[in-house]
Amino acid sequence: MKKYLIVTGTVTYAVKGKVILNRKGFKAKVEKLTEIKANQGCGYAIAVTGDIEKIKELLITSGVKIIEIIETK
Amino acid sequence: MIYFDNAATTGKKPETVIKAVVNALKNNCANPGRSGHKLSVKTVDEIYKIREKTANFFGLENAEKVIFTHNCTTSINMVLKGVLKRGDHIIVSSLEHNAVMRPLEKMKIPYSIADVSLTDDNITAENFKRAIKPNTRMIFCTAASNVCGKILPIEKIGEICKEKGILFAVDAAQGAGVLPINMQKMNIDYLCVAAHKGLYAPMSSGILLCRKDIENTILEGGTGTGSLDFKHPNIIPEGFESGTLSVPNIFGIGAGIDYVNQKGIEKIYKSELNLIKNIYFSLRNNPIFELYTPEPLYQSYVPVLPFNLKGVSSEKTAAMLDEYNIAVRGGLHCAPSAHKVLKTTEKGAVRVSVATFNNENEVGIFLNTIKSEKFIKNLIKN
Numbered sequence: 001m002k003k004y005l006i007v008t009g010t011v012t013y014a015v016k017g018k019v020i021l022n023r024k025g026f027k028a029k030v031e032k033l034t035e036i037k038a039n040q041g042c043g044y045a046i047a048v049t050g051d052i053e054k055i056k057e058l059l060i061t062s063g064v065k066i067i068e069i070i071e072t073k
Numbered sequence: 074m075i076y077f078d079n080a081a082t083t084g085k086k087p088e089t090v091i092k093a094v095v096n097a098l099k100n101n102c103a104n105p106g107r108s109g110h111k112l113s114v115k116t117v118d119e120i121y122k123i124r125e126k127t128a129n130f131f132g133l134e135n136a137e138k139v140i141f142t143h144n145c146t147t148s149i150n151m152v153l154k155g156v157l158k159r160g161d162h163i164i165v166s167s168l169e170h171n172a173v174m175r176p177l178e179k180m181k182i183p184y185s186i187a188d189v190s191l192t193d194d195n196i197t198a199e200n201f202k203r204a205i206k207p208n209t210r211m212i213f214c215t216a217a218s219n220v221c222g223k224i225l226p227i228e229k230i231g232e233i234c235k236e237k238g239i240l241f242a243v244d245a246a247q248g249a250g251v252l253p254i255n256m257q258k259m260n261i262d263y264l265c266v267a268a269h270k271g272l273y274a275p276m277s278s279g280i281l282l283c284r285k286d287i288e289n290t291i292l293e294g295g296t297g298t299g300s301l302d303f304k305h306p307n308i309i310p311e312g313f314e315s316g317t318l319s320v321p322n323i324f325g326i327g328a329g330i331d332y333v334n335q336k337g338i339e340k341i342y343k344s345e346l347n348l349i350k351n352i353y354f355s356l357r358n359n360p361i362f363e364l365y366t367p368e369p370l371y372q373s374y375v376p377v378l379p380f381n382l383k384g385v386s387s388e389k390t391a392a393m394l395d396e397y398n399i400a401v402r403g404g405l406h407c408a409p410s411a412h413k414v415l416k417t418t419e420k421g422a423v424r425v426s427v428a429t430f431n432n433e434n435e436v437g438i439f440l441n442t443i444k445s446e447k448f449i450k451n452l453i454k455n
Binding site: 030 | 105106108109110114117118121124125135136137296297298299300306308310311
């Protein structure tokens with residue numbers, strides 16, 4: 001299963017996203033990005049595995065603003 | 074000491090609050106949202122849980138709209154200075170604290186004062202409605218007066234704001250923890266809370282809960298977000314929590330909310346109001362005392378009571394009570410507007426305010442003391 005790093009604007013949104021995904025059965029945690037680009041908000045991301053379309057939908061409908069999605073190995 | 078100055082800050086904090094503060098210092102002593110190591114992330118997680126708990130307690134939909142501040146005054150300043158612009162008009166009540174009046178004076182925002190009736194909430198609501206102008210942007214009022222305890226008809230005022238499309242901000246410094254406040258139900262857009270009072274958190278624990286955005290910040294600096302950009306973000310909450318958060322205080326807020334929930338807000342309110350009623354009726358029966366409010370009826374007053382000994386300044390009475398190890402507050406309580414309503418601007422008032430740890434026995438000692446010949450003689454002599 002693919003692992004994604006979902007970059008959010010603030011660490012609070014990262015935690016909110018993690019909580020929402022965990023409640024829906026996804027294995028998610030908050031991680032600090034090791035390389036931060038100028039546009040990458042707080043430098044925190046939600047690390048999650050699973051159906052990315054479903055994950056995106058859950059986060060967006062809950063008001064979590066996604067800045068970038070990075071696919072990792 | 075008998076501590077009857079709980080409207081200033083609750084004088085005894087529950088053991089669970091103290092334990093939570095110690096736990097934060099022992100086990101969560103990391104900077105949340107900054108460093109990214111395990112302890113920092115764990116602390117962010119704990120703080121988010123407290124944001125959720127706080128949001129639930131006040132009927133706010135989204136936990137990320139809870140901002141932790143230094144105190145209620147900071148929260149109020151953040152709303153007034155962050156939202157209002159030149160050309161806006163605001164309506165405040167006649168019982169507001171200087172935390173509202175002084176920023177407005179400084180900002181030179183035109184304001185109207187809606188008189189609060191001490192007996193009829195419909196009149197109060199009507200006064201707010203009548204003060205609305207075409208450029209009225211916001212109504213800002215206290216949930217309950219810090220001087221006389223009068224509860225304002227928040228739900229009714231919220232309905233007016235919704236109907237007229239006006240922002241509604243509430244100063245819940247005295248209401249939070251004794252009155253059920255639901256932001257959704259009451260159409261409150263901004264709620265300012267002094268968590269060190271009715272929520273029993275440590276001093277310098279404030280909260281601002283938002284259902285609408287705030288355009289401008291009043292403090293800029295590090296937020297742990299977008300560090301490459303010198304332009305300060307106005308994202309709630311981080312944009313409004315510049316600098317390191319007081320993690321121990323926030324843990325105290327969480328434990329304080331648990332404490333109030335466990336005791337039950339209605340039970341707390343009723344038992345505290347009963348203590349105040351006993352004092353009220355006892356003082357009312359003695360002509361040497363002056364009272365300024367009608368009987369503190371259920372759902373009409375919070376447990377705060379102003380009084381004076383006839384012909385004696387409030388500060389002098391308060392100082393004498395202190396000699397007897399009874400803590401109250403005299404003077405103007407930073408709310409001259411409210412004293413103007415009570416006609417006590419000149420000598421202020423002695424304010425008695427109780428909390429969950431006060432009891433009938435203490436009320437008895439207080440009444441026996443203040444009514445005793447010795448006390449009155451000493452007071453006049455000095």
